[in-house]
Amino acid sequence: MKSLGSRVFGPTVLAAWIGLAGCAQDPPRPSQPAVAQTRVYVANESSNSVTVVDAESLEVIATIDAKNHATHDLALSRDGRFLLATNLAPGRLSVIDTAGLETVASVYTGARAHVVAFTNDERQAWVANIAEDNVSILDVRTLRIVGTLPTGKGPTGLAFSRDGRYAYVSNQGDKTVAVVDTVTHAVVKRIPVGTNPHFLTLGPDGRVWGCNTGSNDIYVIDPGTQQVVASFQVGPAPQQIAFGFRGLLGPLAYVTVAGFNKVLVLDADAKRLRLLEEIDVGDAPNGIAANPQGTRMFVVHERSNDLRVIDTGTSRVIATVPVGRKPIRVVVSK
């Protein structure tokens, strides 16, 4: 049976390969190393769209209609070819072709589809459905839901360990992070965390970092012990975390603290979490993501409806780009 996913992405992928084959006989000698365009994608929850920004020029390339409602979280494939977007209202996942800058599929995953993450091999995408207390497993090739895992009450965050052996699912309803063995699909541990745990991020140290939006702190889970090895009070309504460098200093953890309208900069060494700096940003910062070099932080603000760019070398906001209404999540191509 021909796969549906391959039909969706087939022509684009094929065209790329044909293009490469055409160059094979007489390879060009570029005067400069090839640099792929780095893009920033922003999920606008109240505009039902994704804003696409050139990470260098900071110009808006496109605004993509998600063909759904309440677009919340994003996951970008490593090659940047396709972007997945959750949509809270219909419980559906939008599949976006980043070359064509359009939504090419919409898949029902579950009620209040909240966050999405690719597995490390990118053969599957897992989607946490808040109102169903489970995670849907999407086969990326066929775009079929091939399984559903009960994970805990109100799943709102999702990240995979560096080796892909475990998935971490934060559950707002029971204030835990469930550790799911990706081989047995069993929840092997429930780690108590704080109130309203939300997005999870894999840190540069291989640990899993998360924010307790309701108890004003962040926490760090060590996959070796499956325990919280550090936590730190950052202020009201911390939202998301990204990692970068300030010159020789780093890696550093950049935390959006919505209640302070600040990004807090912490030493990302979990053994000695300490506040280094506070950066004033816009109104209600939420999503944050770094460029691949870790020298820029892209921060979206759900009340001022913009994307602000922090130069990590000077810790200053160097640009503000208007995006859609209530931007929640931002991802950057690798």
Add this chain to the structure above:
Amino acid sequence: MTRATRGARLIALVLLVLPAAAFAQSIAAGTARNAVGVLVVVRTDGVEISLRGRGAVRVFEGDTLKMEGKGKALIEIDEGTHLALNGDSVVQILSRWEKEQGVTRVVRMQRGEVWAKIGDARRGLEIETPVGVLAARSAEVNVRLVSDNEAVATVVTGVGEFSTPFASCELRAGTTSFGQRSQACTPPAATDIRTVVGWSRPLLP
């Protein structure tokens, strides 16, 4: 009736019908035709409507279909595809949209057993369970959810693809595959089709 009167009536009819069509929220997905026992159709807003015996209850995208007690029901979904529910089945009627392929009908099982005959070769049907999904077109299939951790997929006629998070198994007519949580689907094995789908026969028109 004068030509002018006919025209005015036509315009009035269009004005009456147009807003309903333009603002329609629910997408029709089929019609429940027959229930042995009681079939309850639960709309996405929680409104319920029941079918007892023969009838015509419309089914919309997102509806949940529940058998009350131990019954059976037949639903015509889309064109030429029939779906039957057995026992205490609970299913949700969903879809996937793809730019190139249009809409694929999806039935998500929460409990019980379903049988389907997919008549339109252009449009497939997918039956989801917590442990795997059976996809087929121009085929007759049966899926039984043993528990949240185990499902049995059978192809009666035609060909189907049973996929779990760990593997895909192509099922030909007269074969069955098991899906269990954390395991690949079992290789297709021959089965007695009459035993598997006998329950659905009294429902067929």
